[in-house]
Structures are given as structure tokens and as C-alpha cells.
Amino acid sequence: MTATRLRTMLLPAATVLVGCAAAGVVLAADPTSDAGFPLPPCPVKWLTGLDCPGCGATRMFYSLLHGDVQSALHYNAALIAFIPFFLWTWGAWVLGRWQGRRIPTWEQWRWSPMAGLVLIAVWAVIRNLPFPPFTALYV
Numbered sequence: 001m002t003a004t005r006l007r008t009m010l011l012p013a014a015t016v017l018v019g020c021a022a023a024g025v026v027l028a029a030d031p032t033s034d035a036g037f038p039l040p041p042c043p044v045k046w047l048t049g050l051d052c053p054g055c056g057a058t059r060m061f062y063s064l065l066h067g068d069v070q071s072a073l074h075y076n077a078a079l080i081a082f083i084p085f086f087l088w089t090w091g092a093w094v095l096g097r098w099q100g101r102r103i104p105t106w107e108q109w110r111w112s113p114m115a116g117l118v119l120i121a122v123w124a125v126i127r128n129l130p131f132p133p134f135t136a137l138y139v
Contacts, residue, residue, distance in 0.1 A: 005098070012094040027065055031058045053078065053124045056139035075139055078123040 044052035056075035
């Protein structure tokens, strides 16, 4: 393995370390309890009282780290559905750096940006509808 190839893998390794550190902070803080989570609340929820598309993401991540998929789905089901796409993007980026060429991902598909925006908008509306069964999506 050459020194150049090792240098190209420093950034992917750093992302893994940052991710592990973030997981450690979330595990130590327990955002699902009322004990006073040290990270600030969602500014959209704080200002408007509405759940933004990302609301519940930290609690979802905490639940996944504990293997509680049902709670994770309650906190942010849309983000869980996005995890495979995130992993695909990250994996293609790492493989591309390793091979020295760009690896295609879903982000290059022509319709991806519009589909992503539509899905985020629909999720934002659905999780704020004030009648059952949608009130179960409040976090």
C-alpha cells in the first residue's frame, strides 16, 4: 500500500472517527430522557412549535444505537429510510478515493434533487397534521 493511497484514506477515516465521537456523545447524553440534553433544541420547533423534517433525529440515532428500531421509527421514520442512501453515498465516496476515480451514486440521477425535496416537504406536512393517525408522528 502506497503512502499516497494511505493519505487519500485519511479523510474517510476521520469521518468514521467523528461519527464514533458523535455516537459517544449521543449515548452519554441520552436525548430521550428529561434530564437536560446538552445539545440545543431544534430552532424550527422552538420558534414555531412545528416538527421540522429533521426533528427527532438525535433521539432516532440514540434509539438505533440501542437497537430499538420501533422507537427510532417513531422519532424520525423518514430519516431511517434515508440511511441506506447515505451509506451508499459514503461508501461510493470511500471506494472512489481508494480507486482514484468517481463512483456513481443515486445523487447523480436526474430526478434525485426534485424527488428528495418532494419527499422532505411531504414528510414535513404529514408529521404536523393535527389529527389521528398523524398526531402519533409528533416528537
